Amino acid sequence: MNFKELLTEDRAVSPVIGVILMVAITVILAAVIGTFVLGLGDQVSESAPQASFSFDFSAGGGNGFNGGSSDYVNLTHEGGETLEKSSIEVDGSDGGVNQSSPFPNATISAGDGASYNEVNSGETIRVIWTNPAGGSTNTIARATAPQ
Template identity: 50%
Template sequence: MDLTKYRNKLIGSEDERAVSPVIGVILMVAITVILAAVIAAFVLDIGDLDDSAPNAQFDWGTDGGYIDDVTHTSGDNIDAESININTVADGGGEDEVSGDIEGGTWTAGETIDFTGDITEVTIVWEGDGSSTVIAEYEI
């Protein structure tokens, strides 16, 4: 009975045994590199480089077929300097926007009034190099 065959079957031949450690080393290096990249992303805060637009809900006040006001009802506080409120009046012109945003931040419950015959309002948030329409309403 030749035990060499059985030994090679259980342990592997000289050529086969060297493959396993090489594959193990390659896998360990790959896992280490991936783990280091994930940790670096969290430590350096690379995942959240851009400002994101606020998430807010609004209630639109209308009277006589025109938009009278907009109330921030819930959601994120909005920096007043980061928004542009664009209005379109009946006939295509722009009209005046007024409102008292306390402390420069538009918070839930605060209202902005419009004068004139406003038929369309767009609230645009401008962040670092980007802009997003956060609300629009048209009659």
């Protein structure tokens, strides 16, 4: 066989390219269909909202942040996305935080605030968002009470 003939011979190129393209299309279609059938498509689109909160810790009693029931935190939504009140929870690492003044509306937007009392010294306060579609939770803000 001549070397020039080998370089100009292209009889098998077209079927090989066709098979590669068909396999690639099949794999892509299977991945897309599998994602939506298994419900992964819904979870990809639901990410935690972007919101900023400020924490103002205050000692209401004469004993400062020593575990007194009058120690509190004022939580204020500073900016970002508007949140549904039903999907937000405020939790303390010691488990003793109680809401004393709730957010005023069904939605929480910039400037809205709430108060939580029974904050202990060094306790970490978290704002937790729960996905309304179910399942996942995300901490969108956190702060620690002063010692």
